[in-house]
Amino acid sequence: MADQEHKAVLDGGVAAWNKWRQENPGARPDLSFSNIKVRRLAGINLRGADLRGAMLPGADLRGANLENTDLTGADLMEADLRNAWLGGADLRRANMMGADLRKADLTGVNLEDAILYRADLEGSECAANALWLQTLLNFANGLISIDCGEEAFDFDDLEGALIRSSHVSTKTSRLQVDLADPVSVRASQEILGALNRLYGAVSDQDLPGPIIQIGVPDRPGGRAGV
Amino acid sequence: MNRISFSGSSEVIRDFVDRFLESAGTRFDPLQETIDKYRDTLLEIASQKRIDLRQLEKVVDFLVACDMPEDEIERFFSSNDGRLENLACDAGILESYIEDGTIENFSILDESL
Numbered sequence A: 001m002a003d004q005e006h007k008a009v010l011d012g013g014v015a016a017w018n019k020w021r022q023e024n025p026g027a028r029p030d031l032s033f034s035n036i037k038v039r040r041l042a043g044i045n046l047r048g049a050d051l052r053g054a055m056l057p058g059a060d061l062r063g064a065n066l067e068n069t070d071l072t073g074a075d076l077m078e079a080d081l082r083n084a085w086l087g088g089a090d091l092r093r094a095n096m097m098g099a100d101l102r103k104a105d106l107t108g109v110n111l112e113d114a115i116l117y118r119a120d121l122e123g124s125e126c127a128a129n130a131l132w133l134q135t136l137l138n139f140a141n142g143l144i145s146i147d148c149g150e151e152a153f154d155f156d157d158l159e160g161a162l163i164r165s166s167h168v169s170t171k172t173s174r175l176q177v178d179l180a181d182p183v184s185v186r187a188s189q190e191i192l193g194a195l196n197r198l199y200g201a202v203s204d205q206d207l208p209g210p211i212i213q214i215g216v217p218d219r220p221g222g223r224a225g226v
Numbered sequence B: 001m002n003r004i005s006f007s008g009s010s011e012v013i014r015d016f017v018d019r020f021l022e023s024a025g026t027r028f029d030p031l032q033e034t035i036d037k038y039r040d041t042l043l044e045i046a047s048q049k050r051i052d053l054r055q056l057e058k059v060v061d062f063l064v065a066c067d068m069p070e071d072e073i074e075r076f077f078s079s080n081d082g083r084l085e086n087l088a089c090d091a092g093i094l095e096s097y098i099e100d101g102t103i104e105n106f107s108i109l110d111e112s113l
Helices: A004-011 A014-023 A125-140 A155-162 A185-200 B010-020 B032-049 B053-065 B070-078 B083-099
Strands: A172-179 A211-213 B002-009 B103-111
Touching (some): A004 A014, A172 A185, A172 B010, A185 B010, A185 B083, B002 B010, B010 B083, B010 B103, B053 B070, B053 B083, B070 B083
Antiparallel strands (some): A172 B002, A172 B103, A211 B002
């Protein structure tokens, strides 16, 4: 559970919080499983904090420092995370539905089972890479042991391990399924569920963090069907 | 436009698209291996449980194409958890949404290391 002293400092606002962080560089803030009522958190320093299960829906976290922050299972629905620093953050099972992640630094984040429905990831190129890497790691699960914490990740090693599997290789593709606009919630949920279960039948894994985008511009490229 | 996208092994994505997206509205021909090994069983399941044989064939053909071991595929048949029926239902859902235009398009983008 959250440290009540840390919660009290946060209730004083971003300036007071950041000052406290400067004065207590060794402290690891514990705001886990707390309902954070302060929503104006732009520029806050939450680096390395424990925010597991924290409630932050709709929070203004623009430019926040969330590097190596544990946000496992946190509620970040419709949070404004533009230009936030999320490098190395743990976002497993985090709800980022409708979150604005434009130009956020998502280097090395763990997005396993994170909800990204309607999230805007424009300009955060690392997001796709992290998702893709997670996909590979999920496929590789059980075949090889990988220390994800290693800075120098050796893709050659991964490739060598993966190609031993009968139907898995390091050659990856992205499947894009374009839906009508507007589309009913029911239809989109049924389609996502069907994709997830059918694809998962051969991998024993749910789709690792499928990206759902609403109102995206049409882009050329790829191999089209229908 | 609204879009669902995800990444995966190119081979699996290709096998997936062939069976569950590109086959909509067209004749579906399972792999010979699927026919030889599983056609009789699938006919029986389709008859007993009143499931669309075409969708059952797509699901099992996908498992075969992805080199799922035979004993694992047979577990789909022997278990009574309804998983195979649900997957066939999912295949039918995708096909119906393609046919009614809810799924407007699909594409495969190559990604490389």
